[in-house]
Amino acid sequence: MTSTTPQWRVARVDRTQVLLLDCGATRVERAVPLKPGGLLERTVGEPTVPAVGDAVVLADERALLLPRRSELVRDTADRTSHTQVMAANLDLALIVEHLDPAPSLGRIERFVTLAWDSGATPAVVLTKADLHRDPSAVVAEVQRVAPAVEVRSVSAVTGEGLDDVRALLADDLTLVLVGPSGAGKSTLVNALAGAEVMATGERRSDGKGRHTTTHRRLLPLPLAGGTAWVIDTPGVRAVGLVAREDALERGFPDVVALTQECRFRDCQHDGEPGCAIEAAVADGTLDADRLASWRSHEREAARQRARMSGRLAQEIKAQGRQHARRVRDLKRVGKFRR
Ligand SMILES: Nc1nc2c(ncn2[C@@H]2O[C@H](COP(=O)(O)OP(=O)(O)OP(=O)(O)O)[C@@H](O)[C@H]2O)c(=O)[nH]1
Numbered sequence: 001m002t003s004t005t006p007q008w009r010v011a012r013v014d015r016t017q018v019l020l021l022d023c024g025a026t027r028v029e030r031a032v033p034l035k036p037g038g039l040l041e042r043t044v045g046e047p048t049v050p051a052v053g054d055a056v057v058l059a060d061e062r063a064l065l066l067p068r069r070s071e072l073v074r075d076t077a078d079r080t081s082h083t084q085v086m087a088a089n090l091d092l093a094l095i096v097e098h099l100d101p102a103p104s105l106g107r108i109e110r111f112v113t114l115a116w117d118s119g120a121t122p123a124v125v126l127t128k129a130d131l132h133r134d135p136s137a138v139v140a141e142v143q144r145v146a147p148a149v150e151v152r153s154v155s156a157v158t159g160e161g162l163d164d165v166r167a168l169l170a171d172d173l174t175l176v177l178v179g180p181s182g183a184g185k186s187t188l189v190n191a192l193a194g195a196e197v198m199a200t201g202e203r204r205s206d207g208k209g210r211h212t213t214t215h216r217r218l219l220p221l222p223l224a225g226g227t228a229w230v231i232d233t234p235g236v237r238a239v240g241l242v243a244r245e246d247a248l249e250r251g252f253p254d255v256v257a258l259t260q261e262c263r264f265r266d267c268q269h270d271g272e273p274g275c276a277i278e279a280a281v282a283d284g285t286l287d288a289d290r291l292a293s294w295r296s297h298e299r300e301a302a303r304q305r306a307r308m309s310g311r312l313a314q315e316i317k318a319q320g321r322q323h324a325r326r327v328r329d330l331k332r333v334g335k336f337r338r
Pocket residue numbers: 127128129130131154155156157179180181182183184185186187188199200201202203204207208209210211212213214233234235236
């Protein structure tokens with residue numbers, strides 16, 4: 001164990017308990033019951049819902065969550081505007097899509113933005129290269145919607161490209177794999193590990209998998225020079241966006257660079273004179289789909305932020321009411337002094 005690896009990490013979260021993994025030498029697992037509401041205490045702050053990848057200290061038989069250094073969050077898009085932490089303490093988010101059928105560029109853009117927001121570094125892995133005539137053409141296409149992101153193609157069948165993916169890993173690094181069901185995430189983990197560490201879906205002629213992975217899980221991934229930690233996630237078709245401004249800027253550096261060339265600082269790119277965005281779409285430098293994605297990410301992230309702050313305001317108001325009630329009660333029993 002190196003100094004940066006916490007000894008215990010949350011390997012799996014169930015309804016009533018978490019499974020902790022000793023990331024030191026022993027690799028033993030240990031179940032710890034959750035508090036009502038599925039919560040675990042923290043070393044600082046209020047109890048919280050644990051996430052796979054969380055670091056934990058065990059002290060006097062109590063499990064305490066340590067502060068997270070990064071977290072991959074998605075909007076669960078229900079009325080309560082709750083978000084869900086898909087994985088914690090990551091360094092690398094591998095966005096996995098198959099080459100055949102064709103990958104979803106929109107989903108890749110979305111995961112890239114989410115990954116930048118998490119604090120981890122995104123990379124895209126296009127699987128099933130053995131089923132595609134020209135993987136490099138698709139890599140180039142994906143690179144256009146994921147500027148400044150490593151894009152690699154790989155085949156778990158032939159082993160082609162596996163070393164390119166391994167080159168992204170390092171001792172002690174934590175990676176998460178995200179992508180739709182059947183993309184080949186579990187197969188990729190097994191191929192990287194050189195062993196069957198994850199169950200995978202059976203091969204089907206249409207290239208689509210079924211939901212084989214039902215739980216997020218943290219596993220040790222043996223490397224030539226150490227051990228990485230991998231979090232495999234069940235396939236997701238779509239994710240709600242949670243993103244701060246800077247994550248959007250990192251996801252869309254091509255669009256953002258253009259906005260800086262618009263004549264007006266507050267250009268809405270909607271018919272204003274001297275708009276660099278509209279000029280770039282007109283001359284083909286900027287793809288219209290790319291612009292549409294950027295606009296929709298901005299709108300969705302702004303909506304999500306508004307819902308979150310609405311919820312926060314409600315909570316503060318409720319706390320205020322509770323406080324007023326307590327003051328009233330204290331006054332009644334004569335304990336309140338100014
Ligand atoms: N031809 C080919 N098939 C692959 C490759 N990688 C995965 N598959 C197949 O694709 C199917 C789905 O693979 P999985 O690894 O189970 O996919 P997954 O992304 O983990 O799916 P979920 O667990 O449902 O999220 C399986 O039948 C695999 O055998 C590949 O590189 N080439």
